[in-house]
Amino acid sequence: MAKKASKKKPDAAPPPPPKADRTVKVVAKPQLSGVIPTAPKRAKPQVASFRSTKKPLTNPRRVRGGVKTKSKPGEAPKSWVTQRVLRVAEQAASGEALREGLEYAALGQAKRLTVEGTLCEAVIQGRADKPYKTTLGLEVFSGPEQEQVIGTMGEQVRYAAKLLAGELPSNIEDVFAPLGLRLLPTEVGDLRPACTCADWSEESPWCKHAVCLTALLAERLGDDPMLVFGLRGMPIDHLVEGLRQRRVAGSGTAGPTPVLQPHVPGVTDRSSAPLDQSLEDFWEPGAGLLELDTPIEPPPINCLLLRRLGPSPFPEGRFPLLGLLATCYDLIGEKAAEGTGSAAQDEDDGDEAD
Numbered sequence: 001m002a003k004k005a006s007k008k009k010p011d012a013a014p015p016p017p018p019k020a021d022r023t024v025k026v027v028a029k030p031q032l033s034g035v036i037p038t039a040p041k042r043a044k045p046q047v048a049s050f051r052s053t054k055k056p057l058t059n060p061r062r063v064r065g066g067v068k069t070k071s072k073p074g075e076a077p078k079s080w081v082t083q084r085v086l087r088v089a090e091q092a093a094s095g096e097a098l099r100e101g102l103e104y105a106a107l108g109q110a111k112r113l114t115v116e117g118t119l120c121e122a123v124i125q126g127r128a129d130k131p132y133k134t135t136l137g138l139e140v141f142s143g144p145e146q147e148q149v150i151g152t153m154g155e156q157v158r159y160a161a162k163l164l165a166g167e168l169p170s171n172i173e174d175v176f177a178p179l180g181l182r183l184l185p186t187e188v189g190d191l192r193p194a195c196t197c198a199d200w201s202e203e204s205p206w207c208k209h210a211v212c213l214t215a216l217l218a219e220r221l222g223d224d225p226m227l228v229f230g231l232r233g234m235p236i237d238h239l240v241e242g243l244r245q246r247r248v249a250g251s252g253t254a255g256p257t258p259v260l261q262p263h264v265p266g267v268t269d270r271s272s273a274p275l276d277q278s279l280e281d282f283w284e285p286g287a288g289l290l291e292l293d294t295p296i297e298p299p300p301i302n303c304l305l306l307r308r309l310g311p312s313p314f315p316e317g318r319f320p321l322l323g324l325l326a327t328c329y330d331l332i333g334e335k336a337a338e339g340t341g342s343a344a345q346d347e348d349d350g351d352e353a354d
Contacts, residue, residue, distance in 0.1 A: 063125045066108030069219050079222030080170055084184050089214040092188040093206040097199075101211020109212060115220055117230050122213045126197065134209045136217060137192040138185060140233030148179050150239060154246030164240060168225035183228060184221075297337070303329055 077083050090098060104110075104124060111123045111131055118140055125131040141149065152175050153159045162169050176183050185191045193210035194200065200207045221228055226236040275282075301307070303326045312321040 060104060060107070060109050060126050061129075063107075063109050063111055066125070067110040067113045067122070067216060068108030069105045069215055071219070072106060077219065077222060079219075079225075081168065081184065081225045081228075082218040082222035084186060085218035085221060086215060088185050088188060088191050089206070089211050089218075092191075093208075093211050097206060097208045098211055101208040102215055104208060104212035105215035110216060113213075113216055113220070115217060115227055115231075117235070118233055120213070120217055120231060122209075122216065124209045124212055126209065132195055132197045132209050134193065134195040134197075134213045136210070136213055137194070138190065138228075138231045141181065142233075145179065145181060146234045146238075149175065149181070149234070150242040150246065152179065153239075154243055160243045160246075164243060166226065168228075183232065298333065302326075 071077055077086065089101070093101065104126075109125050111125055112121075114121045118138070120136040120138075122134050123131045124134055153163065156175065159169060159172065159175055172183055182190065191214065193205045193207075193213070195205075195207050195209045197207055197209055200210070229236045229239055272278075306322055306325060306329075314321055
């Protein structure tokens, strides 16, 4: 007989793990004192400043498209006008300022150059971030001095002919010397430079920027010497017109008699604002009109305007036109003078009544 399979008892289950001790331990907090401790500050890394390590520039900052001289450093100018003006800077500036100023002019460090009328100005870039504004001033001829110059040139045909042809003769100073004047600057005091750089001062005005502007002006005058008349306050158009009128007056030909514009101090030598800046108040007389004291008197030359116009363009008219206009002008002048006299008499009577 087969043996009965014996039943195997299963293994006993493992005992459960012991329960964890859930007792909470209370840790006593440390007693804080009156001073709260702070975390130590982290030291910042020492970094060298850019400005502190920045070295000064040895060369000027480069200018693109600047105004430069045509002649190279050390090359003699071709024009005698350029040589004469440069000689002033050579006499006035120190050696270092002269050398650097001529280098600035050759490199084209001038961003802008303006030679117009009595203004000679340039914006010159140096080693600093911002450029400097430099100007050159010449002594301006007064109204009577200009009339003397025109009269002296009109008497000497050779000077007038060359000036009318746009040429400045090399002996032009022979005209100005008897009048105690000079056309071109030849001495240190003839040029008055001014600059916004730190090297400029009234005691030492010839910095390198002033030398640069003088070199540029000298070459500009060499190309167009007639600009010097404008710098002296006598535009070349005014000079040429005066010389032409003198020639017509001395020729004895028939026609209108030329009349030079008289010089009135404070009026003819006063510059006016451009027209586009005076549109709003163009027709307003201004407050200064009441301060004018202009008594109406007979002119020293009767019918001056008619004399300048010349003969009548209607010679076959039924009546002489010039005679009629002259009579009208005389009547208008007489009525204006009578009105001024009566107004002045009324004012005097009012003062006596007061």
